Amino acid sequence: MNFGLTEEQQLIVDTTRAFVENELYPHEAEVERTGHLRMELVNEIQAKAIAAGLYAANMPEEVGGAGLDTVTWLLYEKELGRANYALHWTCVARPSNILLAGSDAQKEKYLYPCIRGEKWDCLAMTEPGAGSDLRGMKASAVQDGGDWVLNGTKHFISHADIADFAICFMATGEEETPRGKKKKITAFFVDKGTPGFSVRDGYRNVSHRGYTNSILEFDDCRIPADQVLGEVHKGFEVANTWLGATRLQVGATCLGRAERALEHSVEYAAQRSQFGQSIGKNQGVSFKLADMATELKAANLMVFEAGWKFDQGTVTDQDMAMAKLKATEMLAYVADEAIQIHGGMGLMDDLPLERIWRDARVERIWEGTSEIQRHIISRAMLRAKGA
Known part of the structure; x- marks a missing residue:
């Protein structure tokens, strides 16, 4: 590298x-x-x-x-x-990127308008009772002649209020596995305005103001078979193939915010004086800066190593889970320390620090919680030993 x-x-x-x-x-x-x-x-x-x-x-x-x-x-x-x-x-x-999995006709209808800025997409997986456990989803799609009929609810769907269509993952059957029955999942394109499909305002969020979430409701929503994305019952395969790097994307945006918070902290520590000298000369502050910089560099290396391995075709789920875990938890630490260095001013909205601090909280939840990332990492380690 x-x-x-x-x-x-x-x-x-x-x-x-x-x-x-x-x-x-x-x-x-x-x-x-x-x-x-x-x-x-x-x-x-x-x-x-x-x-x-x-x-x-x-x-x-x-x-x-x-x-x-x-x-x-x-x-x-x-x-x-x-x-x-x-x-x-x-x-x-x-x-x-999941739009790349569509047929030529689907790309003409959905992908290219999004690239030209004529349409927006949204991805609908999460449900009130199924977050990290997507196999537990209750929203379903049943085939009826040449159509599919969708029923159920999705929530926490980012920017669905402005999206022209949703890419919805629905349960379409069950299969027997050594661990019991599991849901089969299929992905569908659902256009806004389709009868039986409604978008309601979601929840007020402490993180990422202006970036909305919505509740999607399906009530006997009928769509034609040509709006299946990928193959029937192969929704997980579509997601795993095309959405793999989204955890790295989360990690990368966390790096940017942490870098901005650190820059403000260094500048403030150099300019702010207490007891006749800049506060940066006090070990209580200078050591914070050193630790913040070290954690940021470590997260940088992990995210970009995983990205490099992605390009080489050697990246693993463990690599991406580690990168996402480290970057999101690093951001929380750096944001908190930045506010501590700034004191009361850090919590005022004259600076971006209180926003960065608030925004950091959701990063350890969406695209797989920190606990899910730790599960992926430890499972890979134990599987290598046959456990």
Whole structure:
């Protein structure tokens, strides 16, 4: 693994950083204080992101994306992660890679409009009674002639309020396994406006203001068979094939926020004086800075090593779980220490630190909780010993 950046990678980092600082930072206060991201603002920034070549950059070149390798994509995600989540995720959208699993007709209808900025997607897996245990989902789809009829509820569905369609995972049967019966899962495209499909406001969230979640309800929602994504009963295979790097994406955005918090902390420690000297000269502060920098570097190395291994085709679930676990828990630590260094000012919304601190909390929950990551890691270790 080459630890240096190529000229192209450095250009992408510099371009993305400049865009974040010039186009996203100025609007953070509005989004944080109102909890709302205006569509006029979304459209304005989206047009600038498209013009800058930053929109849908996660997609392969052959479908209109930037064709970034995984390491370069994570560098890009890290820079975007420095800003308010709603601003960078909605205005500089990265459509779900799972859209690449669609048929040619499905790509024309769903993928390409998302890449052009004409549509937004959302991914619907989680249910009130099924979070990490997707096999426990109750929302179902039953075949009826040439159609499928969907019933049930999904919740915590990110930005479903603005999405034009949902990619929904539904139980479509059961199978016998050595550990008993397990649900068969199928993925479906469901267009907003389809009879029987409704989107309700979700919950108020302490993290990522302006980035909404919704409740999806299906009441005898009938869709044609050509809206199955992938193969019937093969929803898990589709998800595992196309969604594998999302944990690295979470890790990369955590790196960006932690880096921003550390930068503020170093600057404050150097400028703030107490008892006739900068507070950075006190070991109580300087040691915090050293530990924050060390934890951030360790997380950086883990995330980018996993990204490099992803490109080599050697990455494991254990690698990605370790990277996600380390980066998300590192962010929580760095954000907390940054506020401690700043004292009372750290909790004021004049600085981005209280936001980073709040936003950090959800990272240890979504895309697999820290406990799930530890389970993946320990299971891999024990399986190697036959346990």
